[in-house]
Amino acid sequence: MAKNKMTVVYKVAALGCAVCVDLSVFYTHGSFVTHSVSAHFARLWVFAVLRCLALTAVLQLTVGHIKPLLFRVLTAHSLLPAVFETGSWALYHEENQCGRQADVRCWLLCTAASLAAALFWEVIVPDTDEAAAGREKKQKARVLFVRVLRLYRPDYPLMLGGFVFLSLAVLCEMSIPFYTGKVIDILSGQYKQMEFGSALFYMGLYSLGSSVSAGCRGGLLLCAISAFTCRIKVMLFGALTKQEIGFFETTKTGELTHRLSKDTKLMGQTVCLNVNVLLRTFIKTIGMIFLMLSLSWKLTLIILMETPITGLIQNIYDTHYQRLTLAMQDSMALANEAVSEVVSNVRVVRSFNAEKHEACRYDVRLMEAHALKTRRGTVRAVYLLVQRLIGLSIQVLMMYFGRQFIQSGQMTTGSLLSFILYQSDVGDSIRTLAYSIGDMLNSVGAAGKVFEYIDRKPLVTTHGTLKPDVLRGHVNFHNLSFAYPSNPDKNVLQNISLELKPGQMTALVGPSGEGKSTCVSLLQRLYDPQAGEILLDNEPLELYDHSFLHNKVTVVSQDPVLFSSSIRDNIAYGLAECTLDEIQEAARKANAHDFIKQLAKGYDTEVGEGGSQLSKSEKQRIAIARALVRRPQVLILDEITSSLDAESENEVHQTLTGCPNQTLLVIAHKLQTIEKADQIIVISGGKVEERGTHCELMHNKGSYYKLVEKLFAE
Ligand SMILES: Nc1ncnc2c1ncn2[C@@H]1O[C@H](COP(=O)(O)OP(=O)(O)OP(=O)(O)O)[C@@H](O)[C@H]1O
Numbered sequence: 001m002a003k004n005k006m007t008v009v010y011k012v013a014a015l016g017c018a019v020c021v022d023l024s025v026f027y028t029h030g031s032f033v034t035h036s037v038s039a040h041f042a043r044l045w046v047f048a049v050l051r052c053l054a055l056t057a058v059l060q061l062t063v064g065h066i067k068p069l070l071f072r073v074l075t076a077h078s079l080l081p082a083v084f085e086t087g088s089w090a091l092y093h094e095e096n097q098c099g100r101q102a103d104v105r106c107w108l109l110c111t112a113a114s115l116a117a118a119l120f121w122e123v124i125v126p127d128t129d130e131a132a133a134g135r136e137k138k139q140k141a142r143v144l145f146v147r148v149l150r151l152y153r154p155d156y157p158l159m160l161g162g163f164v165f166l167s168l169a170v171l172c173e174m175s176i177p178f179y180t181g182k183v184i185d186i187l188s189g190q191y192k193q194m195e196f197g198s199a200l201f202y203m204g205l206y207s208l209g210s211s212v213s214a215g216c217r218g219g220l221l222l223c224a225i226s227a228f229t230c231r232i233k234v235m236l237f238g239a240l241t242k243q244e245i246g247f248f249e250t251t252k253t254g255e256l257t258h259r260l261s262k263d264t265k266l267m268g269q270t271v272c273l274n275v276n277v278l279l280r281t282f283i284k285t286i287g288m289i290f291l292m293l294s295l296s297w298k299l300t301l302i303i304l305m306e307t308p309i310t311g312l313i314q315n316i317y318d319t320h321y322q323r324l325t326l327a328m329q330d331s332m333a334l335a336n337e338a339v340s341e342v343v344s345n346v347r348v349v350r351s352f353n354a355e356k357h358e359a360c361r362y363d364v365r366l367m368e369a370h371a372l373k374t375r376r377g378t379v380r381a382v383y384l385l386v387q388r389l390i391g392l393s394i395q396v397l398m399m400y401f402g403r404q405f406i407q408s409g410q411m412t413t414g415s416l417l418s419f420i421l422y423q424s425d426v427g428d429s430i431r432t433l434a435y436s437i438g439d440m441l442n443s444v445g446a447a448g449k450v451f452e453y454i455d456r457k458p459l460v461t462t463h464g465t466l467k468p469d470v471l472r473g474h475v476n477f478h479n480l481s482f483a484y485p486s487n488p489d490k491n492v493l494q495n496i497s498l499e500l501k502p503g504q505m506t507a508l509v510g511p512s513g514e515g516k517s518t519c520v521s522l523l524q525r526l527y528d529p530q531a532g533e534i535l536l537d538n539e540p541l542e543l544y545d546h547s548f549l550h551n552k553v554t555v556v557s558q559d560p561v562l563f564s565s566s567i568r569d570n571i572a573y574g575l576a577e578c579t580l581d582e583i584q585e586a587a588r589k590a591n592a593h594d595f596i597k598q599l600a601k602g603y604d605t606e607v608g609e610g611g612s613q614l615s616k617s618e619k620q621r622i623a624i625a626r627a628l629v630r631r632p633q634v635l636i637l638d639e640i641t642s643s644l645d646a647e648s649e650n651e652v653h654q655t656l657t658g659c660p661n662q663t664l665l666v667i668a669h670k671l672q673t674i675e676k677a678d679q680i681i682v683i684s685g686g687k688v689e690e691r692g693t694h695c696e697l698m699h700n701k702g703s704y705y706k707l708v709e710k711l712f713a714e
Contacts, residue, residue: 168213246484267446295419464549478534480522
């Protein structure tokens with residue numbers, strides 16, 4: 001209660017302080033005597049701005065954050081005397097007390113008027129939470145826009161060239177109506193050959209200048225956009241490939257490809273194009289307003305009445321349009337994802353006769369996007385209609401006053417024609433200006449999504465630097481617990497501890513889905529455990545250099561993935577330097593050399609997308625060679641024997657077990673493979689249930705014994 005009282009007292013004191021400051025500036029301005037009209041108006045406006053700044057500063061220092069309502073009051077209050085004085089002088093050639101001489105009645109009148117106006121505004125357009133959120137969004141969009149502009153830095157020379165040509169094109173374009181008016185005046189008055197010829201010559205010259213400059217501008221800006229888009233795509237792709245595996249499991253492929261293809265393009269295109277349009281329109285508008293003022297300043301003031309109304313409508317339109325655009329972008333990403341999923345798994349779709357189902361799924365997603373597009377189109381149609389109506393009303397007003405000014409001799413027919421030509425351009429320009437600002441804010445929405453991924457810090461870091469000259473390959477899982485990021489509630493591994501010794505073969509066995517492959521993923525550092533740690537030669541895994549670790553700990557998985565390039569490239573995948581001899585040696589060990597040699601192009605044979613031109617066994621042997629070429633210290637084989645024939649399996653095993661001091665971890669379901677292991681670890685329910693040699697475990701008659709019995713039965 002006491003605190004509330006204090007706050008009220010503080011606020012009243014701050015208001016008192018602001019009133020004192022304002023009154024002193026107000027009276028100071030009144031004490032300046034000026035003799036010319038221009039000096040009088042200059043003084044009036046300079047003091048109006050000073051009052052506004054002084055009041056803002058005082059309130060900012062005392063109250064802190066100034067609410068929009070308060071800001072509106074103090075702006076209106078400071079500028080009102082200057083507006084009132086300028087208006088009455090312009091319309092009636094009269095001066096009032098507010099301008100000439102500072103009078104407290106004038107001060108009170110302006111205060112009351114600005115308070116009433118702000119109150120009216122508050123009732124009609126209240127500052128709701130939604131409006132505040134909208135402002136916050138716009139602020140964020142501005143920050144994003146500046147960031148995009150900064151990223152354009154390498155293309156600044158191109159952009160600069162583009163903008164120079166843009167300014168030239170606009171200046172030339174602007175001069176044409178002026179000469180059109182001149183021609184009309186010459187034709188309607190006494191015909192003068194020289195004047196007519198010169199007006200026509202300048203018209204032609206400016207038209208040519210405008211066309212050439214517009215072409216150069218377009219070319220240079222398109223080059224800048226293309227270079228920017230390439231750069232941003234590479235940046236985004238680089239950032240994506242650094243993300244942890246969990247990120248890819250929780251983010252849809254369609255969404256990623258959409259960001260990479262559509263959003264990056266939109267980001268580069270729209271921002272640069274908008275800046276182009278914005279600058280062009282801005283220069284044009286300022287130039288045309290200047291020319292219009294020279295033709296008739298009164299008519300110009302009438303035309304400019306359109307600006308605040310257009311701004312307000314644009315503001316409302318932007319909020320809705322931006323919201324719908326974002327929703328539509330998300331919806332399109334979902335639709336694209338459905339397509340990419342079907343294309344990459346078309347065999348499954350065909351064999352389960354799911355073509356219709358997939359077509360329906362795509363249709364539903366497209367319809368969602370379509371509904372959003374329709375809504376967005378409706379919003380745009382209403383907006384355009386209102387804009388046209390306003391433009392039309394302003395034109396009617398202009399015609400009415402234009403006729404009066406011609407009658408009173410303030411304008412000629414030619415200058416009214418020039419004015420009309422400028423007016424239609426200015427109207428369009430102001431609308432374009434307001435639209436481009438909004439559109440630019442919309443387009444940075446796409447930039448926001450791209451930056452979201454670029455800025456994302458991977459949860460599994462790759463900052464380790466440890467690269468020992470000698471690695472023994474001693475692995476220790478220490479009280480490890482783990483749940484997948486896509487299913488954080490299910491603990492797949494629970495407090496697991498196990499040891500893999502150099503020179504030994506360890507077999508991980510157990511029922512399906514109990515966590516064997518998960519152990520392998522953790523050893524590869526595809527994920528980080530939630531509790532416990534993995535030690536390699538007594539050092540935590542995350543301390544090792546990323547590339548060192550993946551050369552020393554390699555895995556051959558159950559379903560090997562090959563890339564659509566040659567066999568040679570697939571074996572040397574990820575290695576900067578690898579000779580053909582090394583590749584062939586690895587292929588021999590993997591029992592792949594003979595079949596590769598029989599192919600027409602040998603090691604240069606293309607394997608097709610995902611290795612589709614090879615059999616499963618051939619793919620598996622190439623994958624084994626890919627692992628062996630790195631000379632790993634810890635080799636992991638995750639059920640590789642399922643796709644190898646008996647002979648290949650035997651040879652591969654002989655090679656692998658023959659490597660001295662190598663740590664070999666095998667996940668196997670075949671008894672012949674398991675039996676050979678120096679240590680067998682039975683994993684069940686995410687826990688180590690038993691460990692020992694085959695004989696020991698058979699003797700114990702525990703879960704391993706039951707497993708072996710089951711294997712025999714199968
Ligand atoms: N990427 C993933 N996201 C969420 N859960 C997963 C993921 N991969 C596996 N799981 C779950 O983790 C559990 C252990 O899976 P894991 O692949 O380690 O079993 P496994 O013992 O190797 O089985 P299998 O012998 O069939 O290969 C399973 O219940 C599985 O559903």
